[in-house]
Amino acid sequence: MMPPAETRGLVGVLFDLDDTVLSHGVLTREAYEAIWSMHEAGLRLVAVTGRPSGWGEVIARQWPIDGAVTENGAVHVVRDGKGVTLTFDGDAEAVAHRRARLDALVVTVAKALPHVKLADDNHARRSDVAWDIGERERLDASSIAELAQLVVASGARTTRSSVHLHASFERDDKASGAIRFVHARFGDDSGAALHRWAFVGDSGNDAACFAAFTHTFGVENVRAYARVLTVPPRWVAPSKRGAGFAEIAKTIVSSRW
Numbered sequence: 095m096m097p098p099a100e101t102r103g104l105v106g107v108l109f110d111l112d113d114t115v116l117s118h119g120v121l122t123r124e125a126y127e128a129i130w131s132m133h134e135a136g137l138r139l140v141a142v143t144g145r146p147s148g149w150g151e152v153i154a155r156q157w158p159i160d161g162a163v164t165e166n167g168a169v170h171v172v173r174d175g176k177g178v179t180l181t182f183d184g185d186a187e188a189v190a191h192r193r194a195r196l197d198a199l200v201v202t203v204a205k206a207l208p209h210v211k212l213a214d215d216n217h218a219r220r221s222d223v224a225w226d227i228g229e230r231e232r233l234d235a236s237s238i239a240e241l242a243q244l245v246v247a248s249g250a251r252t253t254r255s256s257v258h259l260h261a262s263f264e265r266d267d268k269a270s271g272a273i274r275f276v277h278a279r280f281g282d283d284s285g286a287a288l289h290r291w292a293f294v295g296d297s298g299n300d301a302a303c304f305a306a307f308t309h310t311f312g313v314e315n316v317r318a319y320a321r322v323l324t325v326p327p328r329w330v331a332p333s334k335r336g337a338g339f340a341e342i343a344k345t346i347v348s349s350r351w
């Protein structure tokens with residue numbers, strides 16, 4: 095996949111969850127072992143996901159990782175003794191104001207597109223809203239386009255994963271959120287973050303990270319998103335999802351010895 099020398103100097107790996115580590119939502123044995131193998135090789139590990147901060151709270155407590163950048167960059171979760179600490183961008187007033195704008199947008203969408211359903215993980219979200227476009231529902235392309243138009247008209251930013259369409263009034267995307275995280279947690283400046291941390295992902299909402307980081311990997315299913323990625327990952331694993339993630343982990347770990 096790549097010459098070992100390329101990744102020898104890495105200090106950490108940032109990775110997406112859905113359809114990268116998780117295979118259709120499931121954490122396979124080989125993917126979980128891949129996370130442990132990178133942890134045991136001394137790499138810092140951070141999940142970077144569109145999933146809720148409530149999910150980040152769980153994995154930051156349970157997995158051998160240094161934290162989670164959740165909700166597409168906005169909310170950061172780190173283990174703190176026996177608990178976790180959540181960090182937001184801005185003060186409580188700013189966070190509450192953005193939340194109120196999101197709540198209003200949810201009402202607008204429900205009125206205009208009553209057949210479009212919210213994702214089933216919104217109760218665990220703090221800074222964004224997600225609608226289900228391909229997880230438990232199969233939303234048609236024109237409805238997805240109408241939904242995206244409503245979100246943009248409200249002044250929110252929209253991102254799309256393989257399963258959800260998100261709306262957010264946050265400033266961060268996955269890349270700026272990940273860089274903010276490694277600076278706050280490890281003191282790495284953005285130059286160090288971009289060159290000494292690898293990123294592994296699979297889809298359109300990973301575009302900012304594929305463009306920003308030097309060492310970028312895609313699992314095989316990223317090929318389906320070639321059209322929407324302005325900068326594709328530098329290296330693509332032979333296999334899809336968790337199996338591909340395990341191949342990438344093996345490549346990174348073996349370069350360290």
Ligand SMILES: [Mg+2]
Binds near residue numbers: 112255297
């Ligand atoms: Mg994904």
